[in-house]
């Protein structure tokens with residue numbers, strides 16, 4: 001665990017400061033400050049005013065999804081994958097219908113929402129941009145490093161997990177894995193139940209991981 005922003009402020013940078021300090025003597029302290037700041041700037045420049053990625057209302061990360069925004073209180077603005085590496089996909093089951101998921105994720109008092117919701121017919125809604133941190137895993141580190149996918153249905157009703165839903169979700173997960181270079185395996189594609197410290201049990205014992213992972217691998221292979 002522990003996905004931290006890329007880059008470090010120590011190491012080679014510090015040694016370069018040392019050599020320059022010898023050359024220019026009295027100005028060493030000032031140069032050191034600048035050189036250390038440079039490493040910080042190397043990963044923070046996009047947070048300066050006007051340097052953030054352009055955002056367009058309704059823009060989608062997954063082609064074919066339908067945009068319908070979650071309440072602003074249920075996610076945190078970020079600039080992934082530049083500020084946080086994205087290396088996990090977290091699979092959820094709503095314990096309700098597709099419509100109920102959209103409704104609660106649009107409710108600012110709910111305090112949680114996922115990036116995507118997949119319907120039984122395979123239709124995908126995107127509610128939060130992948131560059132932002134969605135509050136879906138109940139674990140800050142996992143939220144910062146992951147993309148959350150909710151699925152319509154109930155954990156104790158295997159019939160809710162339709163072929164169309166598995167396929168639509170697998171295409172979405174494969175697309176995410178392709179775009180961020182995430183390995184298609186069970187270390188990187190996990191259930192909410194597997195998140196450290198969670199008391200959630202979804203997607204539950206009826207979620208067919210073997211079937212799902214085979215579909216993700218197949219869809220991923222098609223993307224090249």
Ligand SMILES: [Zn+2]
Pocket residue numbers: 091092093136192200202
């Ligand atoms: Zn969940």
